[in-house]
Amino acid sequence: MSSPTSSAFICLNCQGALKLDPSLVNRKHDRESNSRKSPSETEIAESLSGQSRNLLRLICDAEVPSDAPICKECSEALLSGMDSQLKSLEEECVAHLQLIEDLKKQFSDANISAHQQTLYDLQRQDKDMESQLAALLREEKEVDDEIINKRNRLENIQEEEKKLWADFRDNHSEILKTDEEMKSIEAQIRYADAQHSRLAALNALDLCFHIWVDMDTPAIAEINGFRLGRLPDRLVDWTEINAAWGQCVLLLEVLMERMGFKQDTYILVAMGSHSSIKVKKHTGEITICPLHGSGSWNPFGNNNVDSGIVAFLQCLEILQTALRAADPKFEPAYAIRKDRLVQNGMEFSVKMMLNGEERWTKAMKLLLSNLKLAVARVSALRTPS
Numbered sequence: 001m002s003s004p005t006s007s008a009f010i011c012l013n014c015q016g017a018l019k020l021d022p023s024l025v026n027r028k029h030d031r032e033s034n035s036r037k038s039p040s041e042t043e044i045a046e047s048l049s050g051q052s053r054n055l056l057r058l059i060c061d062a063e064v065p066s067d068a069p070i071c072k073e074c075s076e077a078l079l080s081g082m083d084s085q086l087k088s089l090e091e092e093c094v095a096h097l098q099l100i101e102d103l104k105k106q107f108s109d110a111n112i113s114a115h116q117q118t119l120y121d122l123q124r125q126d127k128d129m130e131s132q133l134a135a136l137l138r139e140e141k142e143v144d145d146e147i148i149n150k151r152n153r154l155e156n157i158q159e160e161e162k163k164l165w166a167d168f169r170d171n172h173s174e175i176l177k178t179d180e181e182m183k184s185i186e187a188q189i190r191y192a193d194a195q196h197s198r199l200a201a202l203n204a205l206d207l208c209f210h211i212w213v214d215m216d217t218p219a220i221a222e223i224n225g226f227r228l229g230r231l232p233d234r235l236v237d238w239t240e241i242n243a244a245w246g247q248c249v250l251l252l253e254v255l256m257e258r259m260g261f262k263q264d265t266y267i268l269v270a271m272g273s274h275s276s277i278k279v280k281k282h283t284g285e286i287t288i289c290p291l292h293g294s295g296s297w298n299p300f301g302n303n304n305v306d307s308g309i310v311a312f313l314q315c316l317e318i319l320q321t322a323l324r325a326a327d328p329k330f331e332p333a334y335a336i337r338k339d340r341l342v343q344n345g346m347e348f349s350v351k352m353m354l355n356g357e358e359r360w361t362k363a364m365k366l367l368l369s370n371l372k373l374a375v376a377r378v379s380a381l382r383t384p385s
């Protein structure tokens with residue numbers, strides 16, 4: 001460190017060389033020897049090289065004049081500046097005091113305690129609002145979570161919905177297909193129905209068992225081409241008569257079955273030219289009454305065949321009774337009275353024994369007429385309306 005000389009000092013403000021009284025320098029030297037260091041020349045140089053704002057602090061901190069050397073002119077200028085600043089501050093202070101007084105006057109009637117209470121209330125409200133805010137934030141988080149859950153659920157539901165729509169489309173096309181098939185089946189049913197009606201109107205029984213009777217001529221009645229009768233000029237043999245009875249028994253059996261009529265007294269045994277009727281008596285005994293004959297025509301007929309013919313007539317009467325029960329308007333063409341058929345009050349026995357060929361043939365015509373009428377009636381009852 002250089003020794004302190006009067007030429008080492010410069011004014012902190014204008015940087016002019018200073019001449020200090022040696023006593024001041026010595027005082028400084030003494031201070032340095034037993035106390036802290038004063039600002040070095042470097043520090044002063046720093047303050048001069050642009051740090052002039054520290055000028056006042058340096059002067060205030062200085063314990064001896066040499067710590068903050070300043071020339072007389074600068075000192076006077078500084079003092080003058082400080083005086084004016086002080087004056088300005090004092091004026092400012094007065095203005096502030098005046099303002100305080102004015103404010104006091106202006107708010108002299110202010111209710112401080114009420115304002116404090118209001119402040120307290122507001123602070124309490126503030127706390128409440130904060131806790132409410134916290135609660136709302138918690139609630140918001142819960143709502144957010146719920147929204148996320150619901151959104152996930154919605155996505156799942158939408159997936160499910162897509163699947164269901166696809167199923168719906170599949171089912172719909174299936175329905176359309178089924179509908180087409182149904183329409184086709186309905187058309188088939190209508191066609192079959194029309195066919196059925198047409199066939200029902202045909203009267204299959206009448207076609208299968210064609211009965212031909214001509215009441216105005218002495219011609220012998222026929223069933224499916226087999227004559228049932230015998231006249232002196234038309235000698236029908238047993239073979240044809242037996243075949244005709246076979247057709248009659250079969251037809252009567254079919255008619256009974258079609259009517260759903262059940263009885264156990266007569267059992268019709270349709271066996272072509274060897275047909276017969278079994279008659280069950282109330283004792284349980286069964287008698288076989290044949291409807292086929294053979295042998296001589298002299299005398300006329302055959303006692304065994306007569307029992308079959310009478311049994312047949314009784315069966316026909318039972319069928320006619322059943323038909324009348326089903327349709328009260330039904331009336332057989334010729335009434336049956338025991339073993340006879342009545343035409344215009346005249347009775348014709350169906351038995352051959354002790355009978356004449358013409359009368360027996362006539363009786364067969366009446367019998368086949370009744371049978372033909374029964375066929376028509378049974379068919380009419382079964383035809384769909």
Ligand SMILES: [Zn+2]
Binds near residue numbers: 071
């Ligand atoms: Zn100066």
